[in-house]
Amino acid sequence: MKTSAHMSLVQLAFEMTSLRIPVANIMPLRQLSPAVLKSVKYAQIAASIAEVGIIEPPVVVRDEKDPNGFHLLDGHIRVDILRNRGETEVVCLVATEDEAFTYNKRVSRIAIVQEHRMILKAIEKGVSEERLARALNVNISSIRHKRALLDGICQEVVDLIKDRHVPINTIGELRKLKPFRQIEAAELMITMNRFSVSYARSIVAATPESQLVRGSKSVKGLTLQQIEMMESESASLDREFRAIEQDYGSDHLDVVLAIGYVTRLLESAALVRHMAQHHAGILEEFQKIAELQKAA
Known part of the structure; x- marks a missing residue:
C-alpha cells in the first residue's frame, strides 16, 4: 500500500504546475535506435498523437546553466514524433530531481502498463474507444482488454512488474491468484527472469485452491497427486528464494x-x-x- 509520506515524496519530485516548452529547448538524454524508430510501438504512438494528441506529458528537468534549457527524462519517442511533425511546443511535467533513475523508480515504464495508463487518461478526457482503436490501429475488443489490464491485480504486484516486459496474458494468469499469492508469483518470475504465459500457468497450477480467486479453475489434465507435487515444488522454490534474498x-x-x-x-x-x-x-x-x- 502507498503511504501518505510516499505520495508526498512523489509530489515533491515535480513542480506544482506543468509548463509549455519549445521543443527546440528540450535536449534528449539518449538517441532512439533505428530499431525503435521502425517498431510497431513507435508507429502506434505516432498514430495516437495524430489522432488524439499528447495524453501523457513528457517529463523534463531544468538545465542548471541555461535557464531556457531542459533535459528530457521521459518521453523520448513522443518528443521525437512531435519534432518530425513540425510541432514547436509541448506541455511537460518538470521534475525537481536531475536523475532519470530516481524518476523511473516511481513511474510505470513498461510498454504494456504505459499503454494501459494512456488509454485510461484518454477515456477520462472523453476520447471514445472507437477513436482510440483507430489511433492505436487495433480493434475495439483489444482496447477494452487493455483498459481493464490491471483490474484484479494488487498495487504491490504493479510496483514489482512495472519495469518488466510482461505479456498481457501473463497478467491474466496473475489475476486468478489472491493478492498475497500474486506477490509471491511476481517475485518468483522476477527471480527466475521468466514472464511467459506458460510459466505463469505453472505457478497457478501449483497454487493451493485456498489461494486462488473463487471461480478460477485448476489446470485440466492434472491428477490430484500431480497438483500436490507441484504445490510442494512451488513451496520449496519459494523457500529457496527467501534464503537467497536474505x-x-x-x-x-x-x-x-x-x-x-x-x-x-x-x-x-x-x-x-x-x-x-x-x-x-x-x-x-x-x-x-x-x-x-x-x-x-
Missing part, C-alpha cells in the same frame, strides 16, 4: 570487496612480474577478475 546483500558485498582487493594487487608491478614468473595461471585468472571490475 544472503544476497552480504554475498554481493563480499564479491565486491574481493574484486577490489585483487584489482589493487595487480597495481603492483613487482607482484605482477613475480606472478608471471611463478604463478602464471593464477595471474591470468586475477586479470580476468580485474577485467570484470572494469566492465562493471
